[in-house]
Every structure is written in C-alpha cells, then in structure tokens.
Amino acid sequence: MNEWAEGPVERNAILARIQTADSLTDLDTCMRLLQRRFGFRFYKLFAQRPANGTSLRGRLLLYSVDEAFLDGFDAISDLPPTPDIILASAEQQLYQWSIDDLRCLEGLAPNLVELTKLLTRHDMLNGVYFALPALDGKKQIMSLYGDRLPLSSAEIEDFCFLAIHVLDRAGMLEKRLDGARAGMSNLEIRCLQMAASGLDTAAIAVRLSLSTRTVNYLVGSLCRKLNTDRLEQALRRAAQIGFI
Structure with a gap:
C-alpha cells in the first residue's frame, strides 16, 4: 500500500517524531508523516544554504518528488520565479496553489505549458508552501504536493503548527551538517x-x-x-x- 494511502497520523505522534529527529533520515520520516496527515503525495524541503542556487535539485535539502520531475523542471528554460523564491522575498508565510491557476492564464508561454504538463504527469496538481523566517534574514521553506482540495482553516492552523517545528528542526540539522562538512x-x-x-x-x-x-x-x-x-x-x- 502506498505510504500516503495508509491514513492520517495523529498530530502529537508527528510532533514527537519531529522533536526527536536527529538526522536527515529522521526528518524525511517526519515529512512523509506530514504527507499522510494532510493527504499529499510528495514534499520538498528547501535548504537554507543551498548547494546550487540555479537548479531546483541544488536548492533542496530533502525531497520525496521523483528524480524525473527534478530533471524535467530543470530542463525547462526561463521559468518565472518559483514559489520558494517568492516566499523567500515576500511577507507571505503560507501559500496554496493549484495547477488551474496556470491553466486559466491566457496566452500561456511555451515554458509554462511544459511546466503544466510536467506537473500533471507527476500528479502534482495542488500544493501548499510554508516559510519560516530565520535569524539571518533568510527563510526556511517546505512544501507539500498532490491532488486534493485546498486546506481548510482548521487544517491550515494544524499545518502551520507542525511546519514551524519541522523547519526549526531542519535548521538545526542543516547547521550541524554544514559544520561537519566545513x-x-x-x-x-x-x-x-x-x-x-x-x-x-x-x-x-x-x-x-x-x-x-x-x-x-x-x-x-x-x-x-x-x-x-x-x-x-x-x-x-x-x-x-x-x-x-
């Protein structure tokens, strides 16, 4: 059975896993539990200090999206700023999107047509981004993707609560990782x-x-x-x- 089809997970159970996460492997488990709780299929967790700012893969700390999606995304040229870039520079903390937002645009540019096709092939028709400001002025960003209705008000409150804890833990682990590498x-x-x-x-x-x-x-x-x-x-x- 697919991991996202195993049913929801209790919030306190996820929170306990987040608070004891001591490696990126542990954090990956937490993100997959978030996928299940909110009914999404994939996640991306953006690095606060990305290894490569020009490619999507290079900006990620962890992810569950297919490698083929990352290859396809990076192969599309001249894409407009992606939501992680928008959230990094805006005051907006949570942003929900739908592929219909692209489909409704008139005179869709060829690169956006390709992006729409790519998202559709990989069942990434809706998603939610969350950004947490860091002390150095940057933002830590995570996102979930799939094919579900937008989050309700109650789900947004729940999602924001858990996302803050995930990103706080991710920041700690990323600094530890950077220190070891340095x-x-x-x-x-x-x-x-x-x-x-x-x-x-x-x-x-x-x-x-x-x-x-x-x-x-x-x-x-x-x-x-x-x-x-x-x-x-x-x-x-x-x-x-x-x-x-």
Whole structure:
C-alpha cells in the first residue's frame, strides 16, 4: 500500500517524531508523516544554504518528488520565479496553489505549458508552501504536493503548527551538517562516501590513485574530526547527522 494511502497520523505522534529527529533520515520520516496527515503525495524541503542556487535539485535539502520531475523542471528554460523564491522575498508565510491557476492564464508561454504538463504527469496538481523566517534574514521553506482540495482553516492552523517545528528542526540539522562538512577536506569526504558504499581501504586507494598509507591517514583524520575512534563509528556518526 502506498505510504500516503495508509491514513492520517495523529498530530502529537508527528510532533514527537519531529522533536526527536536527529538526522536527515529522521526528518524525511517526519515529512512523509506530514504527507499522510494532510493527504499529499510528495514534499520538498528547501535548504537554507543551498548547494546550487540555479537548479531546483541544488536548492533542496530533502525531497520525496521523483528524480524525473527534478530533471524535467530543470530542463525547462526561463521559468518565472518559483514559489520558494517568492516566499523567500515576500511577507507571505503560507501559500496554496493549484495547477488551474496556470491553466486559466491566457496566452500561456511555451515554458509554462511544459511546466503544466510536467506537473500533471507527476500528479502534482495542488500544493501548499510554508516559510519560516530565520535569524539571518533568510527563510526556511517546505512544501507539500498532490491532488486534493485546498486546506481548510482548521487544517491550515494544524499545518502551520507542525511546519514551524519541522523547519526549526531542519535548521538545526542543516547547521550541524554544514559544520561537519566545513571541517573536512574533499579527499576525506570522498573516502567517507566510498567507505559507506562498502569499499575497503585498498579499494579506496585504487579508486583515488593514492597509497594505502595515505588512505589510512585520511581515515584517521576524518575519525578525529567526527570524534570517533574507528571508521565504523565514523560511518555511523556521519549517517546520524545526515552527512552520508
């Protein structure tokens, strides 16, 4: 059975999961619970400090939308500012939209026609965006998508309450993730990622064209930076903070 078809989840149960979320994996679970509670199929959680400001995928911290949708969106040229950009610069905190808003426009530009087709193919016919102002003046933004009627007044109140908690937790985890990344070299990061994929020291050395001794040094360095004694502990710690 599809996750969004399993029925609603109690608000207090979701809140408890949000408050104890200690990794991006935990946060993904919380977002999927929000999908179920409000009857949506997909979510996007925007990064406060995006890795790539030009692509949709590069602006996201977490998401459940199909990879094909992200590829299709980024392939459409000259799109007008998307809701996350609008919310980032406006005073509006919650914004609901429908694909009918696009369909009703006269003389729809070719790129918007393509966007409408893309949204339709991926069953993203309605959605809601929520923005939470951060202390640095930026906004943390999340959105849910699917095919349902607009949120009622009671649902909006409920949604805003949970969204504030999600985004507050996301901000904390993103800062933790940024801190871990900032202290590591690119080689250390690659070693960590390869070890997480199952490669041993010798295989990593071959992949990186380095000596085994150098790889062992890099492993020791990243263990110290993650405050662990062994690589296995470092991998668990990296997964816990959402680094891999």
